[in-house]
Every structure is written in structure tokens, then in C-alpha cells.
Amino acid sequence: QSVLTQPPSASGTPGQTVTISCSGSSSNTGRNIVNWYQQVPGTAPKLLIYRDNQRPSGVPGRFSGSKSGTSASLAISGLQSEDEAVYYCTVWDDSLNGWVFGGGTKLTVL
Amino acid sequence: EVELVESGGGSVQPGGSLRLSCAASGSSLSDHYVDWVRQAPGRGLEWVGRISNKAHRYTRDYAASVKGRFVISRDDSQNSVTLQMKSLKVEDTAVYYCVRESRDPLWVGELLYYLHYMDVWGRGTPVTVSS
Numbered sequence: 001q002s003v004l005t006q007p008p009s010a011s012g013t014p015g016q017t018v019t020i021s022c023s024g025s026s027s028n029t030g031r032n033i034v035n036w037y038q039q040v041p042g043t044a045p046k047l048l049i050y051r052d053n054q055r056p057s058g059v060p061g062r063f064s065g066s067k068s069g070t071s072a073s074l075a076i077s078g079l080q081s082e083d084e085a086v087y088y089c090t091v092w093d094d095s096l097n098g099w100v101f102g103g104g105t106k107l108t109v110l
Numbered sequence: 111e112v113e114l115v116e117s118g119g120g121s122v123q124p125g126g127s128l129r130l131s132c133a134a135s136g137s138s139l140s141d142h143y144v145d146w147v148r149q150a151p152g153r154g155l156e157w158v159g160r161i162s163n164k165a166h167r168y169t170r171d172y173a174a175s176v177k178g179r180f181v182i183s184r185d186d187s188q189n190s191v192t193l194q195m196k197s198l199k200v201e202d203t204a205v206y207y208c209v210r211e212s213r214d215p216l217w218v219g220e221l222l223y224y225l226h227y228m229d230v231w232g233r234g235t236p237v238t239v240s241s
Binding site for chain 2: 035039043044046047056086088092096099101103104
């Protein structure tokens with residue numbers, strides 16, 4: 001049981017917009033920044049969004065992040081086949097004094 | 111561009127010990143915190159622990175699942191970090207990633223905060239605990 005709640009799966013067709021949610025609590029998402037990672041099977045996770053809504057250089061503008069209250073979201077617009085991966089949210093938890101992850105959302109491009 | 115390379119993974123029996131190393135190249139790790147994150151086969155990501163930098167007295171934090179069994183240390187002169195694991199359990203079986211943690215300053219009035227995020231990941235090293 002993960003501290004952060006993500007849907008286990010999401011899907012969309014090429015060109016569509018998909019949104020993945022990440023729900024936490026007052027000790028984590030409610031007070032600290034949320035970061036998102038993309039993991040293609042067999043490879044290491046890659047930073048996709050940091051500080052709630054910032055994209056590292058090299059990450060396409062199709063990826064965007066937002067946060068409201070204790071929930072965060074990752075939106076992927078103009079869906080492409082190479083976006084198939086597992087997406088994780090993470091945030092520092094002040095009560096646990098450590099990083100916590102969501103369970104991951106497997107994105108399928110139909 | 112910094113690159114992190116983990117080594118030291120392998121197979122060990124329950125109750126045994128293993129030492130993982132993380133070597134950085136391309137940039138110094140000394141100002142950064144460094145984390146270890148693991149991923150059990152077919153499972154999600156789990157944070158193991160982290161070590162801060164010299165300015166923050168090399169403070170260590172650990173996940174409850176490994177506290178008392180795992181120890182993180184660093185050698186800034188070698189640009190490396192170590193994860194010493196003892197009393198290993200079957201449930202410690204996972205790929206272990208070394209991760210650089212960066213932080214951005216944020217001023218709120220006269221107060222300075224730091225916004226942390228894990229930004230550079232190694233490729234991972236597999237650890238199997240089995241009898």
C-alpha cells in the first residue's frame with residue numbers, strides 16, 4: 001500500500017490527452033513539491049516534472065504537471081507511442097521523514 | 111553531465127551482507143544529497159535512504175524497512191557513495207538505484223527554503239537474497 005495513490009493504469013490513443021493523478025496528504029503533497037518520473041521497462045526512471053510543474057531540459061512540452069491541495073496531476077498531450085511507460089509521483093513526507101512514491105501508473109497507447 | 115554507476119550487486123543468502131557502491135563521473139557530488147532507491151521485481155519504486163552533504167553534516171535518513179540494517183556513507187574525495195547492507199532478508203531483493211538529489215533555493219519573505227528533487231539516476235545494480 002503506497003503512501004501516494006495513483007491509478008494503476010491509464011490509456012489513450014495517439015494525439016489524445018491523458019491525465020494521471022497522485023493523491024497524498026497534509027504531511028506530503030499538501031506541503032511539499034511533487035516530482036514525476038517516467039520509467040520505460042528495463043531502464044532507470046527519468047525525471048519528467050519537478051517542483052510540481054517544471055520540466056527539465058529535454059523533456060517535451062507535451063508533459064505538464066499541476067497541484068492543488070493534496071492532489072497532483074501529470075498531463076500528457078499529443079500522446080505518442082513512445083510515451084508508453086510507467087509513471088511515478090514522489091514527494092518528501094514530513095511525518096515519515098523520507099521520500100514516498102506512488103504505486104505507479106502504467107500508460108498504454110492504444 | 112553527471113553519470114552515476116552502481117556496482118557490488120549480486121546474490122547473497124538471508125542474513126548475509128552486501129556493500130553497494132555508487133561512483134559519479136562528469137560532475138562533483140559533494141554539494142548534493144545522494145539517495146538510494148530500490149525496485150523489487152515487478153514492483154514499484156521504494157526509497158531506501160539518503161545522505162546529506164558536508165554543509166548539513168552528512169545527515170542520514172532511512173526508510174523504516176531498512177533502518178538499523180543499512181548504512182549509507184560517502185567519500186567526497188572519491189566522488190562516491192556506499193550502501194552497506196547487513197542482515198539481508200528475502201524482501202530486500204531488488205534493483206538498487208543510486209540517485210543524485212538536487213535542491214533549488216526559494217525565498218519566502220525573509221525565510222529561505224530549499225526545494226528538493228531527485229534528478230539523476232544510475233542504471234541500478236541487482237541484489238538477490240535467496241537461500
